[in-house]
Amino acid sequence: MTQSKADLLQGTLDMLILKTLSLGSLHGYGVIQRIRQMSSEMLDVEQGSLYPALYRIEQRGWVTSKWETNETGRRAKFYSLTRAGRKQLAVEEESWDRLSLAIAKMREAS
Amino acid sequence: MLSRFMKRLRALMRKDELENELDEELRYHLEREIEGNMASGMSPEEARRAARRSFGGVEQSKENCRDARQVRLLDEFWQDIRYGVRMLVKNPGFTFVAVLALALGIGANTAIYSVIDTVLLRPLPFAEQERLVVLWKRDTTANNPLVELSVAEFADWQKQSTVFESLAAMPTTVYGYGYTVTGRGEPFQVESARVSDSFFPTLGVQANLGRTFIEEDDRPGAGRTVVLNHRFWRDRLNMDSGIIGQQITLRGENYTIVGVMPPEFDFPKGAEMWAPLRASMNQRTVENRGNVFLQAIGRLKPGVTIEQANAEMNTIIAQLARQYPEANAGGHRVVITPLAHHIFGDARPALHLLLAASVLLLLIACINIANFLLARATVRHKEVTLRAALGASRGRLVRQFLTESVLLAAIGGTCGLLLAHWMIKLLLYFAPADIPRIEMVSIDVSVMTFTCVVTLLTAVMFGLAPALTASKVDLNESLKEGSTKVAGARHSHRLRSWLVIAEVAVTLVLLISASLVVRSFLNLKQVPLGFDPRNVLTAQLSLQGQKYRDVRERRDFFKRLLERLEAQPGVIAAGAVLIRPLEGTIGWDMPFATEGQTLDETKRNAVPNYEVITPHYFRAMGIQIVKGRDFTEEDTEQTPEVVIISETMARRIFKPDTDPLGQQVKLEPTDSESPWRTVVGVVSDVRYRELSSVRYDVYVPYRQSTVTFRYVTIRTATDPLALIPTLRREVSALDETQAVADVRTMEQLVARSLARPRFSMLLLGFFAFFAAALSSVGIYGILSYSVMQRTNEIGIRVALGAQRSDILKLVIRQGMVLTAIGIVIGLSASLAFTRVMSSLLYNVSVTDPVTFVAVAALLTVVALLACYIPARRATKLDPLLALKHE
Numbered sequence: 001m002t003q004s005k006a007d008l009l010q011g012t013l014d015m016l017i018l019k020t021l022s023l024g025s026l027h028g029y030g031v032i033q034r035i036r037q038m039s040s041e042m043l044d045v046e047q048g049s050l051y052p053a054l055y056r057i058e059q060r061g062w063v064t065s066k067w068e069t070n071e072t073g074r075r076a077k078f079y080s081l082t083r084a085g086r087k088q089l090a091v092e093e094e095s096w097d098r099l100s101l102a103i104a105k106m107r108e109a110s
Numbered sequence: 111m112l113s114r115f116m117k118r119l120r121a122l123m124r125k126d127e128l129e130n131e132l133d134e135e136l137r138y139h140l141e142r143e144i145e146g147n148m149a150s151g152m153s154p155e156e157a158r159r160a161a162r163r164s165f166g167g168v169e170q171s172k173e174n175c176r177d178a179r180q181v182r183l184l185d186e187f188w189q190d191i192r193y194g195v196r197m198l199v200k201n202p203g204f205t206f207v208a209v210l211a212l213a214l215g216i217g218a219n220t221a222i223y224s225v226i227d228t229v230l231l232r233p234l235p236f237a238e239q240e241r242l243v244v245l246w247k248r249d250t251t252a253n254n255p256l257v258e259l260s261v262a263e264f265a266d267w268q269k270q271s272t273v274f275e276s277l278a279a280m281p282t283t284v285y286g287y288g289y290t291v292t293g294r295g296e297p298f299q300v301e302s303a304r305v306s307d308s309f310f311p312t313l314g315v316q317a318n319l320g321r322t323f324i325e326e327d328d329r330p331g332a333g334r335t336v337v338l339n340h341r342f343w344r345d346r347l348n349m350d351s352g353i354i355g356q357q358i359t360l361r362g363e364n365y366t367i368v369g370v371m372p373p374e375f376d377f378p379k380g381a382e383m384w385a386p387l388r389a390s391m392n393q394r395t396v397e398n399r400g401n402v403f404l405q406a407i408g409r410l411k412p413g414v415t416i417e418q419a420n421a422e423m424n425t426i427i428a429q430l431a432r433q434y435p436e437a438n439a440g441g442h443r444v445v446i447t448p449l450a451h452h453i454f455g456d457a458r459p460a461l462h463l464l465l466a467a468s469v470l471l472l473l474i475a476c477i478n479i480a481n482f483l484l485a486r487a488t489v490r491h492k493e494v495t496l497r498a499a500l501g502a503s504r505g506r507l508v509r510q511f512l513t514e515s516v517l518l519a520a521i522g523g524t525c526g527l528l529l530a531h532w533m534i535k536l537l538l539y540f541a542p543a544d545i546p547r548i549e550m551v552s553i554d555v556s557v558m559t560f561t562c563v564v565t566l567l568t569a570v571m572f573g574l575a576p577a578l579t580a581s582k583v584d585l586n587e588s589l590k591e592g593s594t595k596v597a598g599a600r601h602s603h604r605l606r607s608w609l610v611i612a613e614v615a616v617t618l619v620l621l622i623s624a625s626l627v628v629r630s631f632l633n634l635k636q637v638p639l640g641f642d643p644r645n646v647l648t649a650q651l652s653l654q655g656q657k658y659r660d661v662r663e664r665r666d667f668f669k670r671l672l673e674r675l676e677a678q679p680g681v682i683a684a685g686a687v688l689i690r691p692l693e694g695t696i697g698w699d700m701p702f703a704t705e706g707q708t709l710d711e712t713k714r715n716a717v718p719n720y721e722v723i724t725p726h727y728f729r730a731m732g733i734q735i736v737k738g739r740d741f742t743e744e745d746t747e748q749t750p751e752v753v754i755i756s757e758t759m760a761r762r763i764f765k766p767d768t769d770p771l772g773q774q775v776k777l778e779p780t781d782s783e784s785p786w787r788t789v790v791g792v793v794s795d796v797r798y799r800e801l802s803s804v805r806y807d808v809y810v811p812y813r814q815s816t817v818t819f820r821y822v823t824i825r826t827a828t829d830p831l832a833l834i835p836t837l838r839r840e841v842s843a844l845d846e847t848q849a850v851a852d853v854r855t856m857e858q859l860v861a862r863s864l865a866r867p868r869f870s871m872l873l874l875g876f877f878a879f880f881a882a883a884l885s886s887v888g889i890y891g892i893l894s895y896s897v898m899q900r901t902n903e904i905g906i907r908v909a910l911g912a913q914r915s916d917i918l919k920l921v922i923r924q925g926m927v928l929t930a931i932g933i934v935i936g937l938s939a940s941l942a943f944t945r946v947m948s949s950l951l952y953n954v955s956v957t958d959p960v961t962f963v964a965v966a967a968l969l970t971v972v973a974l975l976a977c978y979i980p981a982r983r984a985t986k987l988d989p990l991l992a993l994k995h996e
Contacts, residue, residue: 028135029142046164047139051132052174067131077135 013045013053015092018085021063025080027070028054054079062088132175136168186506190513197514198521204486205518208479211884212522212568215472217529218877219564221537222468224530224557226461229547230454235374237314238409241275242449243416245406245423246282249713250441257442258282258402261387261395263430264306267406270426273419274408278309279387280378282405289360289383290654290849291346299650299851300342303381304390310337312409313377317369319343320354327368328386330393334365337384340373361654362847379453379546399437407449416446436780441713457545459949460870463623466943467877470620472568474881477613478888480572483515484606485895487580494580507581515573516566523565527553530561540872542865575605603896607928610885610892614932614973615939617878617885621965622940623947624871624878626954629961631871633953635864640756640796641691642732643856645682647830648690648823649837650852661816667844668812668819672724674840680827685727686812686819688720691798692859698817700808703779704763705786712779718759718806719798720777722815728793730825731856738771738791745811752811753777754791759806777808801863802952822850830855870950882972890976893925897984904984905992914985921984925977926970933966 020026020034031054032045057063062085070076081089140161147157198205233239245267247257259267264279271277280303288299310322317337327335336358338347347353357364365385387404388396395401410419423444431438451458487494494507534551541548658664668686675684689697700720703712725741727733736757745752753775755763760770774786787810795804812819826833834853841848897904904917944956954961 027138029139047136048171048174051136051171055175074138075134076138077131 012096013049014057015089015096016043016045017050017053017057018062018081018089018092021079021081022086022089025066025078027076027078029076031079057085060088061085132172136171186509187513190510191517193510194514194517198518201486204482207887208482208518209522209525211475211478212519213525213529214880215468215475216523216526216561216564216568217533218468219465219472220526220530220553220557220561221533222461222465222873223560224534224553225537225541225548225551226465227554227556227560228551229457229545230461232547234377234450234453235315235372236377236449239450240448241410241412242313243408243410243419244447244449244452245408246445247427247442248445250443256282256445259404259406260399260402260437261391261404262397262399263402263438264404264406265396266430267423267426268306268308270429271408271422273411273414273422275411276308276312277406277408278312279306279404279406280304280309281403288650288652288851290652290847291358291360292362292847293359294346297847297849298346299652299849300382301380302336302383302385303378304385304387306387309384309407312407314409315371315375318372319351320367320369322369323384323386328388330388330391330396332386332389334360334363334389335368335386336360336365337369337371338367339371339375339382339384342382343370362656377453399434408446416448420444420446453546459946460866461545463947463950464870464873467620467623467874470616471877471881472564473571474613474616474620474884476568476572477609477616478884478891479518480575481606481609481613481888481891483511483572483576484579484609485891487511487576490580504581508577511577511580512569512573515577516569519565519569519572522568523561526565527558527561530557537873540869542862542869544862544865579605603899606892606895610889610928611932611935613885613888614929614969615936617881618933618936618966618969619940619943620874620878620881621969622936622961623944624874625961625965626944626947626951626956626958627867627871627874629958630951630954631864631867634801634867637797637801638794639691639801639860640733640794641856643860644732645826645828645830646731646823646856647826647833647837648821648854648856648859649850650820651686651822651841651848651850652820653818653848655847658818661818664818665812668724668822671822671840671844672726674844675822675824675837676726678833678836678840680833682825682827683726683729684822684824685724685730686822687724687727687731688722688817688819688821689798690821690823690859691731691796691856692801692863694799697799700777701779702763702808703776705774707779709779715763716806718755718808721798721807721809722812722817722819723809724812724819727823730823731796732825733796734794736792736794738789740791741809741811743813746813751785751787751814752790753787754793754809755789756795756807757792758795758804759808760789760792763806775808777810801860823856867950867952882969886972886976889925889929889973890979892928893921893977893980894983896924897921897980900984901987901992904987905989908987908989909993917985917987918981921981922974922977925973925981929970929973929977933969936969937962937966 016035017031020031020038023034026034028047028050032047032050035043035045054063054065058065058079062082063079064082065077065079067075068078143161143164144154144157147160148154152160236242246259249257259279261279264277268277289302290297290299305323307323307325307328310316316322318340320337322337323335326332343349343353353367354369356367358367359365371384408419410416423446427438427442427444431442497507498504531553534553538548538551543549653664653667658667672684672686675681698720699717701712701717702715703709707715723741725743725745728735728740737760738754741752741754755770755775763775764770764773770789770792773789775789776784776786778784793807793809796807797804798807799805822837824830824833824837837853838850841850904920907917907920940962941957948956
């Protein structure tokens with residue numbers, strides 16, 4: 001793991017999870033893998049942060065979970081996005097865009 | 111929202127299952143990680159190690175997940191409870207005292223509430239009872255609060271009024287309408303109520319068996335019908351369901367049983383049987399406006415207020431007064447009372463007072479426990495600081511303290527509920543039997559709910575202040591200053607001072623109320639009864655049957671019976687009377703006139719109680735003849751009419767310095783036929799209707815009145831109860847179809863009249879005593895604690911030369927200042943509180959200065975004692991040790 005990795009800003013993890021699940025339901029391991037893929041290996045989420053986040057998000061009603069068999073026939077807990085989760089994702093993406101735009105402007109100004 | 115709630119609920123319920131799911135999920139993750147590592151070329155061993163490393167702390171992660179799932183709260187709750195139990199077990203003395211105080215407080219509240227719930231709150235067994243009202247008249251001229259209706263006037267009301275859906279008539283008392291039942295074993299008496307046919311429909315009740323009355327039953331000359339109550343049917347007729355249509359013999363006449371009422375129907379209270387009002391009358395009695403014995407029950411039309419009914423009825427009464435000036439005097443006004451209030455009215459104030467007192471008691475218990483907890487909170491400061499330093503939030507600390515309080519309250523509440531079970535039994539034992547429905551009191555769901563709510567409130571009340579105080583931690587300050595100086599200690603101390611002040615104040619209110627009730631009871635007990643209640647047996651004997659319609663037969667029966675009784679060994683005297691003393695607030699009202707009064711003037715005379723007696727009645731009752739003579743068998747229809755009056759009446763109705771003997775008095779002056787009667791005797795005032803007031807009494811010899819006796823009274827040389835078999839034997843020897851009922855000694859009747867005030871007194875006395883005990887413990891507690899805290903300071907004072915007496919003064923002053931403030935507040939609160947008690951007191955002012963001063967002084971002495979012990983301990987401190995005290 002010599003690659004330099006971006007530190008996750010607090011609060012962004014929820015958005016990333018919602019984003020990965022917006023493409024289809026996944027189990028916890030899959031979420032980590034997909035975040036890694038989608039960020040071109042730049043973002044690495046540890047399970048120690050992932051599962052509490054998943055549980056928290058589920059508690060809020062943004063995702064639901066179901067036990068299903070995976071591609072290899074083993075039982076795994078799959079998470080999928082709810083309608084409330086989809087809305088939340090839109091909200092978070094928008095606020096993230098505003099934040100990054102603001103930061104970009106600040107950097108240009110200096 | 112709902113699904114979230116369900117999820118959380120599920121989380122609470124299936125904790126293990128969710129734990130397993132979490133395990134499985136994480137295991138799956140780990141395995142996939144290992145597979146991934148092996149796929150990128152690691153050996154299995156290496157792959158596992160790498161996976162574990164990257165995985166991080168599994169337990170930590172689980173904990174975080176649980177947190178996110180919010181099961182934490184429950185876990186912590188169990189933790190708090192376990193911790194709370196440990197704390198309670200560690201301080202058995204405190205726990206015992208606190209649980210005892212709470213159990214007594216909650217138990218007392220539960221018991222009193224269960225009585226109030228059953229007696230006052232539970233609805234009556236009538237449909238839409240809020241529309242039911244009771245109506246009678248009052249006489250504003252003669253100041254007579256209860257004037258009854260005649261059958262004719264009731265019929266007028268029924269015809270002319272428009273505000274009622276229906277109107278019914280019933281007698282103002284069940285009393286005196288007893289029937290003797292024969293032909294079903296031993297003759298026995300039942301109480302009856304004669305009611306109009308509209309009675310049951312107005313109340314909205316139906317018969318359990320058969321029917322209630324119809325219009326045809328309730329007219330002169332109709333066939334005799336009766337409706338029975340459930341108990342009569344159950345106990346006397348063996349629940350025979352074929353009884354409807356059968357005959358029953360009452361007063362020697364046959365009646366057809368048409369219905370049996372449901373078990374909960376008990377109205378008017380004590381009626382075992384109902385008969386139609388007019389069936390036994392002829393047309394003349396139905397039209398006789400002088401024969402007044404009824405009150406009306408009305409069901410108001412929906413939306414009609416009592417004021418509207420009042421206005422209409424008064425118009426009708428005024429109209430009737432113009433129409434029948436003889437019978438309806440002009441001063442009559444209608445009195446309309448909601449039925450529920452009519453039934454429970456006089457039981458209400460005493461029960462409310464008791465509930466208020468039990469709430470105050472619980473309040474004192476709470477204050478005391480709060481005080482203890484505050485003191486302990488200061489001691490536990492180190493523990494709290496440590497926990498705060500380790501990251502416990504304030505909310506978490508408050509939650510823990512509150513859990514402990516709730517735990518304590520729950521234990522206290524459970525014990526209280528058990529205690530209430532016994533208290534109710536005790537309550538029912540002491541409770542006067544004339545409180546409606548008192549025999550049905552028990553612990554039911556609504557009472558349990560009440561107890562739970564009270565318990566929780568209690569916990570918050572005594573737990574919140576200590577919890578907030580104790581959890582207020584300034585880490586910097588606390589850790590810096592070391593363990594003896596405590597942040598918030600001053601605040602806590604001030605709070606505790608206020609609690610002691612409140613405790614003293616509330617205790618004073620309770621003590622003063624209790625003392626007033628005790629004094630009132632003692633006054634009532636010492637009331638001169640006007641007769642000697644010892645060794646007097648009385649029994650009801652209403653002669654029944656065709657034969658005794660003749661007044662001479664009645665007189666003859668009683669004369670022979672009394673002679674036979676007086677011939678028995680152990681009988682000193684035997685007499686007969688219309689209505690015996692203390693039979694309740696009932697009696698025969700008899701207006702009178704003195705010589706020279708106009709008819710209008712007589713209407714302003716107070717109305718005396720009327721008794722018809724035999725010559726030996728005064729001897730049998732032990733009533734003193736103050737002046738003049740007793741009646742004799744020579745006072746007959748042929749001799750001049752005579753009357754004996756009571757002392758107070760003699761003093762008030764004649765001009766001062768006139769000898770009442772020989773004066774003329776006319777009874778029933780509106781009747782032109784009434785003779786003038788000569789006063790031949792003056793006797794002591796007898797409390798016929800109630801202990802708390804003196805009325806005028808007039809007595810007439812039985813041979814000069816057609817009114818019949820209802821009671822025999824016998825003075826015995828020994829135990830009066832031993833004479834009961836003799837009495838029954840002598841009655842049936844004369845006429846085997848007659849039966850005596852309601853056999854009582856006069857002492858029993860006096861005790862019955864005292865039962866209600868005695869009940870209030872016992873309970874209030876108990877509450878007050880317990881409150882005083884608790885608050886002296888409270889004062890003692892805070893002072894002991896304060897002395898302990900000030901050990902250092904006291905040591906310095908002693909070292910600087912303070913005398914023992916100085917230290918004593920110092921500590922006692924601290925306690926007494928609090929007591930004094932509490933007493934001042936308590937005295938003013940008492941003035942407000944006792945005002946509501948005035949209807950319960952006899953001959954004691956609600957602001958009785960003697961009681962107020964004496965009780966305040968007593969409480970001061972108790973407080974002084976509670977201060978003295980810790981103060982003495984302070985003077986015994988060794989200054990050297992005290993200075994070292996940390």
